Amino acid sequence: MTATTDTGPDELRDRMVDHIADAGHLHSATIEHALRTVPRHLFVPDATIEDAYANRSITIKPGEPGGRPASCISVPTVVAMMLDQLDARPGHRVLEIGAGTGYNAALLAELVGPTGQVTTIDIHPDVTTHARQALDATGYDRVHVVTGDGTLGHPDHAPYDRIIVTVGPWDLPPAWLDQLAPGGRLVVPLTWRGQTRSVAFVKQEDGVLRATDSRLCGFIPMIGDGQDGExxxxxxxxxxxxxxxxxxxxxxxxxxxxxxxxxxxxxxxxxxxxxxxxxxxxxxxxxxxxxxxxxxxxxxxxxxxxxxxxxxxxxxxxxxxxxxxxxxxxxxxxxxxxxxxxxxxxxxxxxxxxxxxxxxxxxxxxxDRTAQAVITAYPAGTPDAELADGPVVDKRFVRLVIST
Known part of the structure; x- marks a missing residue:
């Protein structure tokens, strides 16, 4: 690990967080504390310290030649944006779909504290090995790292107060809805009608998911059952x-x-x-x-x-x-x-x-340039008469209704 400047990681980390705040993605003192605490550069040891704290993603596992990466560490502003949507709090049980470098799981561990629990899952064994080693080396050994198909979630530690998805699915697998606690929040970079947006769903009393907050983003497409829809x-x-x-x-x-x-x-x-x-x-x-x-x-x-x-x-x-x-x-x-x-x-x-x-x-x-569409996700097979008003996007597992 080498640095291209004489600036140390602590100063570079503070500059990174200042940039996130200036970009309008930092609204929580607890998230700011986590971002200023977790040593991002130790999760990407092959990158320079300067690159580790730049506002860009870093590939840790290449994909097919000429294609998109198989795994990476996300852009810091996007990380902060999604954590803001997630609103993880002390004591929460959190499931992360897509382990990446382990950096995001470390931030989540800071947010939920010692009384909370973080589980991160990834389909690639070499990715979970990297995440496990980085989390252990930085003192976040209490994070559970699982190798498996993220579309199935991880029922062993369910129900979860929060689920965050850090890969790009086209559909919402039933396991995520089943493993999310009533009133829980699912933050997912969902693709429909050609766009990908980080959607903050809340599980309603009737079991459907409803969101009034979605933000533009882009992620590596998810692999797994039902995710090849576009x-x-x-x-x-x-x-x-x-x-x-x-x-x-x-x-x-x-x-x-x-x-x-x-x-x-x-x-x-x-x-x-x-x-x-x-x-x-x-x-x-x-x-x-x-x-x-x-x-x-x-x-x-x-x-x-x-x-x-x-x-x-x-x-x-x-x-x-x-x-x-x-x-x-x-x-x-x-x-x-x-x-x-x-x-x-x-x-x-x-x-x-x-x-x-x-x-x-x-x-x-x-x-009204800030007005958000309401996005509601119903289980596939829900009759039209039980849907909210608005165009329907029929996927394999869910029926999305977009209301404006």
Whole structure:
């Protein structure tokens, strides 16, 4: 382990926490204390001390060549954000799905204290070996480290007051709901309609999960039973759509759609540089069943084939052989303030209509840019009559209802 500067780990750790606070992800004195206490660099011994405290993830287990890593230590701001959502307290029993380096489990151990209990599980034996060794070396030997399929949870120490998932599932396995105590909280980076958001579910008295807090994030996809749900289809050179299998989207009908005449509609809503637009997406899923993700590579954009707001991840709407995606335009040269207007570009027979519908959601979002969609997860098989109002996302294990 080497450092690229003469700055010591304690100072670098304090700088890391200061950055998390400046980014708006630190609202708890107990979480701040845990972040300033746990020596993150000792959980990634192959990284430099400087890299260990930078706001980036660090791979500890590579995946397939050219693919995503199999395991890593998460970005510090995301770690703090999810711990804030989890609200773990002294005495709580916590289950972590995805052991990673063991760093997050150490933070959880600090939060629940000596009267609480932390169990972390991972499907990769070499990952759990690394986590076990790092936790022992840093004094967190009371954390239970388990090798196994996280989709099955760990019934030995259930019920849990809190469950946190640090890999990216597409579905919510029944074991998690069964092992979560009534009133308990499940924080999970769930994928639906092309987006991944860290969702803070609370288990209700009737056993369903309800969330009023979700935040944009990205995680390594989970492996295991029922976790291969998202579909990806190429609709043009260097352009993909990401959607769910319950959606009536036929990629074959969309081939060549971007070559058809484009109609761009402007919403009148604008954002400053670096201002978040992420809450548009869950709002869109709450009114438009055809919501998906539009992903264009550099070549497609440079060729003028499309102009999405965010090249690799823009919300889009699909209806039959037509689509529309989020776009934006910069300020006029004479503008006194740098703001970017949001709009939508549509292609195909219904392209203009879809663009207007997307802009209608943008305008609604603009009236209250912090308003959250309510996300409710019911067991699969729940009759429609027992669901809340809103579009339904049918997965293998749960039925999600998004209400705005």
């Amino acid at each position: 579909r990806t289809a190429r609709i043009a050179d260097d352009v993909d759509l990401h959607y769910d299998p319950d959606q009536p989207i036929d990629p074959e009908t969309l081939h060549g759609v971007l070559a058809r005449e484009a109609t761009t509609v402007w919403s009148g809503a604008s954002v400053a540089p670096m201002e978040s637009t992420d809450l548009i997406w869950p709002r869109l899923t709450g009114v438009e069943p055809g919501t998906c993700r539009f992903a264009a590579g550099n070549a497609a954009v440079e060729a003028g084939l499309c102009n999405p707001a965010f090249k690799f991840s823009s919300p889009a709407l699909v209806d039959g052989d037509s689509l529309a995606y989020l776009t934006l335009r910069g300020p006029e040269p004479e503008a006194t303030e740098r703001r970017f207007e949001l709009g939508a570009t549509g292609h195909g027979p219904l392209g203009a209509n879809l663009a207007e519908r997307l802009c209608a959601v943008i305008r609604t979002w603009s009236h």
